[in-house]
Amino acid sequence: MGNLVEIKDVYFNRGERSIYEGVSLVIPRGKITGVLGPSGSGKTTLLRLIGAQLKAHRGEVLFGGQDMAKLGRSALYETRKRMSMLFQSGALFSEMSVFENVAFPLREHTKLPENIIQTIVKMKLESVGLRGAGGMAPSELSGGMARRAALARSIVLDPEMIMYDEPFAGQDPISMGMLVKLIDELNATLGLTSIVVSHDVKEVMSISDHLIVMANKKIVGEGTPQELRENGSELVQQFLTGAPDGPVPFHYQAKPYHADLLGAKP
Amino acid sequence: MSMFHLLGRNILNNIQGVGQATIMLAQALIGKPQPRKMLPLLIRQLYVVGVQSMLIIIISGLFIGMVLGLQGYTILVDFGAEQALGPMVALSLLRELGPVVTALLFAGRAGSALTAEIGLMRATEQLSSLEMMAVDPLRRVIAPRFWAGVISMPLLALMFNAVGIYGGFMVGVEWLGVDDGAFWSVMQSSVHWQDDVMNGVIKSLVFAVVVTWIALFKGYTATPTSPGISAATTQTVVYSSLAVLGLDFVLTAIMFG
Ligand SMILES: Nc1ncnc2c1ncn2[C@@H]1O[C@H](COP(=O)(O)OP(=O)(O)OP(=O)(O)O)[C@@H](O)[C@H]1O
Numbered sequence: 001m002g003n004l005v006e007i008k009d010v011y012f013n014r015g016e017r018s019i020y021e022g023v024s025l026v027i028p029r030g031k032i033t034g035v036l037g038p039s040g041s042g043k044t045t046l047l048r049l050i051g052a053q054l055k056a057h058r059g060e061v062l063f064g065g066q067d068m069a070k071l072g073r074s075a076l077y078e079t080r081k082r083m084s085m086l087f088q089s090g091a092l093f094s095e096m097s098v099f100e101n102v103a104f105p106l107r108e109h110t111k112l113p114e115n116i117i118q119t120i121v122k123m124k125l126e127s128v129g130l131r132g133a134g135g136m137a138p139s140e141l142s143g144g145m146a147r148r149a150a151l152a153r154s155i156v157l158d159p160e161m162i163m164y165d166e167p168f169a170g171q172d173p174i175s176m177g178m179l180v181k182l183i184d185e186l187n188a189t190l191g192l193t194s195i196v197v198s199h200d201v202k203e204v205m206s207i208s209d210h211l212i213v214m215a216n217k218k219i220v221g222e223g224t225p226q227e228l229r230e231n232g233s234e235l236v237q238q239f240l241t242g243a244p245d246g247p248v249p250f251h252y253q254a255k256p257y258h259a260d261l262l263g264a265k266p
Numbered sequence: 267m268s269m270f271h272l273l274g275r276n277i278l279n280n281i282q283g284v285g286q287a288t289i290m291l292a293q294a295l296i297g298k299p300q301p302r303k304m305l306p307l308l309i310r311q312l313y314v315v316g317v318q319s320m321l322i323i324i325i326s327g328l329f330i331g332m333v334l335g336l337q338g339y340t341i342l343v344d345f346g347a348e349q350a351l352g353p354m355v356a357l358s359l360l361r362e363l364g365p366v367v368t369a370l371l372f373a374g375r376a377g378s379a380l381t382a383e384i385g386l387m388r389a390t391e392q393l394s395s396l397e398m399m400a401v402d403p404l405r406r407v408i409a410p411r412f413w414a415g416v417i418s419m420p421l422l423a424l425m426f427n428a429v430g431i432y433g434g435f436m437v438g439v440e441w442l443g444v445d446d447g448a449f450w451s452v453m454q455s456s457v458h459w460q461d462d463v464m465n466g467v468i469k470s471l472v473f474a475v476v477v478t479w480i481a482l483f484k485g486y487t488a489t490p491t492s493p494g495i496s497a498a499t500t501q502t503v504v505y506s507s508l509a510v511l512g513l514d515f516v517l518t519a520i521m522f523g
């Protein structure tokens with residue numbers, strides 16, 4: 001079926017610090033792609049590059065064959081209608097109720113009559129277990145509930161591609177199981193393409209058809225879950241098993257510990 | 267770094283800021299009008315920005331009018347000219363105090379709130395989320411707030427003037443005993459529609475554009491952290507107050523000079 005997203009040799013900096021040094025990867029169409037990697041390795045950055053909220057300094061980000069960075073303003077907005085993103089923080093609109101938040105993309109981009117909007121929103125809220133919370137304000141939700149409400153909002157338009165940034169964070173085991181099933185079902189029934197960024201290795205491995213492991217400003221592993229399990233790279237193995245010792249540093253780069261504590265000048 | 271280096275860098279930053287602010291406003295306002303979508307948003311903002319500022323404007327107007335009545339009377343009575351109290355109160359309010367004080371109060375009440383609200387929307391990724399939903403935050407969030415500010419501030423200034431004149435009347439006529447008929451008739455004959463009322467409204471319109479613009483820009487570009495938003499809010503109040511007072515001099519020189 002080909003690839004919906006192709007990233008070719010991308011370099012990206014935040015100020016002076018480089019985040020990516022030559023990242024290339026593909027997101028196959030109609031499949032679930034899991035993205036794993038240590039905190040701060042640039043997983044959220046990857047999603048923002050695909051949505052063209054950030055621009056690569058070198059290299060190409062292709063969505064459906066189009067270079068996102070080269071699109072004009074209105075073409076970019078047209079292309080964004082085909083994708084949707086669940087933000088790590090949820091990003092619900094604080095001045096609207098949960099129901100209105102979920103209805104927002106429908107009201108904005110479709111001309112559906114009110115009763116159909118009501119039905120769709122209720123169905124989406126039901127699927128994340130929040131039909132009873134439609135009238136609540138986002139500030140009245142717990143962190144996990146807010147994440148699920150945001151999830152309902154990001155799937156309401158049934159776009160071609162959904163990017164989930166940490167959909168399972170802060171969920172109890174029951175909602176977690178439900179969300180895993182939901183993402184899997186959405187993909188299977190609607191044939192859409194999903195990118196799931198998560199630290200929950202077991203859950204991601206269980207639903208992904210394709211996996212990407214990022215670390216040290218590069219892609220260190222890419223392939224099916226089976227291929228990754230058999231991957232010889234220590235980096236990948238450390239991440240999949242969660243071993244504290246290994247090539248992935250737990251610490252953000254710093255001067256030597258003893259030198260720092262003894263107050264030595266850098 | 268040398269002082270000149272710092273100064274030069276500062277000036278360049280400021281010029282760059284003005285450029286960015288202009289681009290932001292142009293992108294927010296230029297485009298196909300969508301009245302069906304924009305009208306409800308505008309009405310909501312008119313309520314938040316305008317109606318909710320009414321109380322502070324009315325109370326301040328009343329007190330300032332009363333003070334003008336009192337001060338004016340004690341000065342004028344020495345010259346036996348207390349009939350001139352009416353025009354004195356009315357002209358001070360219409361030409362100067364109405365537009366200026368309204369703008370300063372507006373910057374403190376509505377401007378700071380706009381900055382904080384938009385800064386927080388940026389910090390909680392609501393603006394990014396709009397962008398990813400293919401909804402332009404400039405047109406959706408900035409434009410209705412801008413128009414609401416521009417529409418409501420001149421109306422607030424007119425309210426301020428009306429209440430202020432009434433305050434001057436209460437003190438001058440009801441309390442200190444200036445002749446009722448003289449107060450109103452001398453006021454009527456010396457206040458001119460074009461020179462005084464309309465010029466005041468124009469001033470107010472200019473202040474409205476500047477204050478709302480600064481507030482929105484500061485919020486939109488705020489560093490998305492608590493200290494960042496708090497600094498942006500302070501800057502909104504400081505910059506808009508300075509801009510209002512400076513522009514007031516320029517406008518006064520043009521209109522009445
Ligand atoms: N607004 C920003 N300004 C400067 N640097 C940033 C900014 N946002 C992120 N970074 C840096 O970019 C790097 C990648 O960030 P990113 O958010 O993509 O990480 P992540 O993989 O999503 O991490 P996590 O799993 O913790 O969410 C980090 O090292 C971070 O310090």
Ligand SMILES: [Mg+2]
Nearest residue numbers: 043044088165
């Ligand atoms: Mg992240």
